Amino acid sequence: MDLSYSPEELAFRDEVRGWLKDNLPDDLRRKVAEYEELSRDDLLRWHRILAKKGWVAPSWPKEWGGTGWNVVQRYIFEEECGYAGTPPLIPFGLSMCAPVLIKFGTEAQKKRFLPRIYNGEDFWCQGYSEPGSGSDLASLKTKAVRQGDHYVVNGQKIWTTLAHYADWIFCLVRTDSESAKRQEGISFLLFDMKTPGITVRPLILLDGGHEVNEVFFDDVKVPVENLVFEEGKGWTVAKYLLGHERMGTGRIGASKRELTKLKEFAAAQKKDGKSMLEDARFRDKLSRVEVELMALEITNLRFLDQMRRSGNPPGADVSMLKIKGTEIQQTLSELMMQAVGPLAQPFRPVDAPVAARDDFDAFVASLAPRYGNMRKTTIYAGSNEIQRNIISKMTLGL
Amino acid sequence: MDFEYSEEQQLLADSVQRFIQKDYDFEARKKIVASDAGYSEDAWRTFAEMGLLGLPVPQDFGGFGGGALDLMAVMEAFGDGLVVEPYLPTVLGARIIAHAGAKAQQKAILPALAEGRMKLALAHTERNSRYDLAHVETTATPSEGGWLLSGEKRVVLGAPLADKLIVSAATSKRGFSLFLVDRTAPGVEVKAYRTFDEMRAGDVALDNVRVDKKALVGKKNAGLALVEEAVDFATALICAEAIGAMKSANDATLEYLKTRKQFGVPIGTFQALQHRMVDMYITAEQARSMACLAASKADSASDADDRRRAISAAKIKIADACRQISQEAIQLHGGMGMTEELKVSHAFRRLTMIAQQFGDADHHLERFAALG
Numbered sequence: 001m002d003l004s005y006s007p008e009e010l011a012f013r014d015e016v017r018g019w020l021k022d023n024l025p026d027d028l029r030r031k032v033a034e035y036e037e038l039s040r041d042d043l044l045r046w047h048r049i050l051a052k053k054g055w056v057a058p059s060w061p062k063e064w065g066g067t068g069w070n071v072v073q074r075y076i077f078e079e080e081c082g083y084a085g086t087p088p089l090i091p092f093g094l095s096m097c098a099p100v101l102i103k104f105g106t107e108a109q110k111k112r113f114l115p116r117i118y119n120g121e122d123f124w125c126q127g128y129s130e131p132g133s134g135s136d137l138a139s140l141k142t143k144a145v146r147q148g149d150h151y152v153v154n155g156q157k158i159w160t161t162l163a164h165y166a167d168w169i170f171c172l173v174r175t176d177s178e179s180a181k182r183q184e185g186i187s188f189l190l191f192d193m194k195t196p197g198i199t200v201r202p203l204i205l206l207d208g209g210h211e212v213n214e215v216f217f218d219d220v221k222v223p224v225e226n227l228v229f230e231e232g233k234g235w236t237v238a239k240y241l242l243g244h245e246r247m248g249t250g251r252i253g254a255s256k257r258e259l260t261k262l263k264e265f266a267a268a269q270k271k272d273g274k275s276m277l278e279d280a281r282f283r284d285k286l287s288r289v290e291v292e293l294m295a296l297e298i299t300n301l302r303f304l305d306q307m308r309r310s311g312n313p314p315g316a317d318v319s320m321l322k323i324k325g326t327e328i329q330q331t332l333s334e335l336m337m338q339a340v341g342p343l344a345q346p347f348r349p350v351d352a353p354v355a356a357r358d359d360f361d362a363f364v365a366s367l368a369p370r371y372g373n374m375r376k377t378t379i380y381a382g383s384n385e386i387q388r389n390i391i392s393k394m395t396l397g398l
Numbered sequence: 399m400d401f402e403y404s405e406e407q408q409l410l411a412d413s414v415q416r417f418i419q420k421d422y423d424f425e426a427r428k429k430i431v432a433s434d435a436g437y438s439e440d441a442w443r444t445f446a447e448m449g450l451l452g453l454p455v456p457q458d459f460g461g462f463g464g465g466a467l468d469l470m471a472v473m474e475a476f477g478d479g480l481v482v483e484p485y486l487p488t489v490l491g492a493r494i495i496a497h498a499g500a501k502a503q504q505k506a507i508l509p510a511l512a513e514g515r516m517k518l519a520l521a522h523t524e525r526n527s528r529y530d531l532a533h534v535e536t537t538a539t540p541s542e543g544g545w546l547l548s549g550e551k552r553v554v555l556g557a558p559l560a561d562k563l564i565v566s567a568a569t570s571k572r573g574f575s576l577f578l579v580d581r582t583a584p585g586v587e588v589k590a591y592r593t594f595d596e597m598r599a600g601d602v603a604l605d606n607v608r609v610d611k612k613a614l615v616g617k618k619n620a621g622l623a624l625v626e627e628a629v630d631f632a633t634a635l636i637c638a639e640a641i642g643a644m645k646s647a648n649d650a651t652l653e654y655l656k657t658r659k660q661f662g663v664p665i666g667t668f669q670a671l672q673h674r675m676v677d678m679y680i681t682a683e684q685a686r687s688m689a690c691l692a693a694s695k696a697d698s699a700s701d702a703d704d705r706r707r708a709i710s711a712a713k714i715k716i717a718d719a720c721r722q723i724s725q726e727a728i729q730l731h732g733g734m735g736m737t738e739e740l741k742v743s744h745a746f747r748r749l750t751m752i753a754q755q756f757g758d759a760d761h762h763l764e765r766f767a768a769l770g
């Protein structure tokens with residue numbers, strides 16, 4: 001047994017690390033580090049920097065711009081981005097819609113969409129969840145009726161992340177409400193967000209932030225050529241995506257960076273004239289989450305090794321990366337907030353926008369909202385309860 | 399043994415609950431939070447009329463001379479309604495003035511406070527004090543028969559709304575004293591903000607603020623015992639407030655488990671969620687027990703250590719309960735729990751802050767353990 005990266009892998013890591021150090025713009029690095037909201041431009045700027053380098057879509061086939069890296073290299077790249085604190089690459093186009101098109105799309109669809117996704121010309125969002133269909137996605141009701149060369153879509157999506165930035169949305173819609181198995185009546189459709197009949201309404205989260213939306217469809221005409229794969233096969237498409245590489249879901253790199261930051265930040269907070277790092281109770285909590293993170297990283301590497309040997313993703317067990325990874329992210333945000341004790345209460349200046357008043361410590365004031373915001377991680381992308389159900393059923397056979 | 403509220407306490411509790419239902423529901427509260435002042439003058443007047451502001455004021459000064467047990471029912475109802483008015487800081491201030499204020503101070507403040515004409519705030523916490531009540535860097539320098547106060551106070555709850563601040567400042571190497579300072583006095587600058595739990599607070603900068611010798615509250619260098627007693631009292635009150643907010647979060651979650659359907663059934667039929675809800679319920683009951691203990695010992699502990707032990711024990715339990723219940727309530731609501739549209743997310747915000755107010759679980763574990 002050997003738990004370390006090979007010399008080649010280490011060299012690769014250093015190359016990525018060095019490049020990120022030189023190419024991540026300072027303003028973006030600072031915004032991420034200080035938990036500031038990233039604008040559409042911020043997100044796309046970073047996307048395009050990576051696209052120019054040829055690193056924006058490592059897992060795509062080479063002909064469409066993939067890097068040809070193996071799974072370990074892809075993992076290293078993702079974790080290094082997290083560790084450096086780059087803006088996130090919005091996954092909806094790059095790692096959701098694109099893999100689907102690559103696997104199921106027509107040549108025309110690939111030619112039309114993939115280069116634009118690659119270059120960050122189209123911003124995508126994901127329209128799966130509905131008010132009545134969250135964990136139970138297959139119950140979705142948004143209806144698409146075929147009329148000649150287009151579908152007419154009516155219904156509603158909810159929790160659509162960054163729909164207010166998006167040019168395109170990929171949706172699961174019901175094309176057949178008669179089919180015996182409800183999964184069989186679902187299709188995968190691509191919509192231009194500018195199509196008449198689409199309304200986006202913001203949903204404000206408990207931290208006051210706007211990242212998700214409701215999206216309403218009122219007689220929206222979607223050309224039939226925007227159907228991906230066959231009509232009624234949308235569930236197959238969605239399932240393919242779920243089984244698709246989820247090696248980065250543990251977010252080890254980002255959590256390592258947060259841990260380092262937590263240590264630095266706690267060191268600067270005072271209790272009885274000493275640093276919070278010298279407080280045994282606080283220190284124990286910090287060490288515990290650090291140990292959790294070490295365990296998760298090694299678990300992640302074990303999965304990676306397995307995948308490299310077998311050529312297959314580890315299946316249902318990937319759910320444990322999501323469960324543990326999100327719990328660690330939440331704990332880290334909780335400890336950041338705890339580190340400041342009573343000073344965690346301020347939220348926003350009364351008569352100025354956040355950060356507009358220079359005597360207001362916007363960073364400290366962002367810790368409680370961020371802690372609140374991170375509660376989402378155990379809810380979205382398949383809630384942690386659903387992830388446990390998956391392991392229970394698929395791995396343990398319960 | 400008697401765990402029931404007295405008839406009077408129950409009547410008061412009922413009338414506060416009615417007020418919350420009728421005039422302070424979630425929609426009304428939203429408007430108050432969004433308003434410029436961040437609190438409702440009407441609500442404050444009603445508090446005065448209902449006798450809530452006179453509750454902590456001694457009878458000699460137009461109040462009811464109530465203790466923590468009397469205030470418990472009010473605070474529980476306020477927790478349920480997530481009331482944002484600066485009641486707690488005003489009660490805290492009244493407690494200090496009633497205990498230690500000079501007659502003239504009491505006369506000038508307490509009747510006005512009971513009638514809703516005056517609000518107070520305790521300006522004590524500083525950048526590096528964390529939860530250590532003895533840590534005061536603000537200074538009081540003798541000058542022309544009075545003092546000059548200089549320093550910076552942080553997160554002074556209710557400061558932007560208060561008429562008078564009770565400011566702690568070091569008067570010798572051995573200790574600090576308390577001073578009454580007008581919020582608008584020359585040299586006082588309040589930097590106001592909204593708090594994460596949607597109240598108003600501020601940082602208070604004091605730059606050579608001149609006060610005369612009548613501003614001293616209690617004896618010189620005797621501030622610590624006063625602040626400690628008052629903060630313990632306030633801690634008992636937020637424990638009561640917490641159980642109100644927890645009940646609101648638990649009720650909403652239970653209702654959601656019964657009505658939200660996925661996979662063709664109410665999500666409350668999933669055993670994975672049932673046990674979580676049961677644990678939330680048990681935690682809330684345990685928290686209620688400790689809130690009762692805290693209020694009772696705040697009123698009638700045999701000595702200061704007896705009080706400290708009980709208050710710390712209660713706050714440990716309440717802080718943990720706040721975290722568990724607020725987190726689970728959001729989780730079991732799924733995406734809906736994350737939006738500001740549901741009241742449960744606002745209970746989350748208040749509970750999150752209560753867990754860290756007047757000492758987090760770690761702070762009280764330390765104090766509890768040290769008491770043997």
Ligand SMILES: Cc1cc2nc3c(=O)[nH]c(=O)nc-3n(C[C@H](O)[C@H](O)[C@H](O)COP(=O)(O)OP(=O)(O)OC[C@H]3O[C@@H](n4cnc5c(N)ncnc54)[C@H](O)[C@@H]3O)c2cc1C
Binds near residue numbers: 670
């Ligand atoms: C910030 C955020 C961003 C999101 N972004 C997107 C997006 O871009 N696109 C998109 O389509 N969706 C998005 N979602 C939606 C997300 O996928 C859903 O919130 C999630 O699937 C849960 O569904 P729900 O909210 O309806 O909760 P519900 O499914 O109603 O669940 C409520 C509770 O019941 C539990 N539960 C449900 N079923 C079971 C079961 N069988 N056993 C045990 N427990 C169960 C859940 O775990 C949860 O605790 C986002 C959500 C959030 C919060």
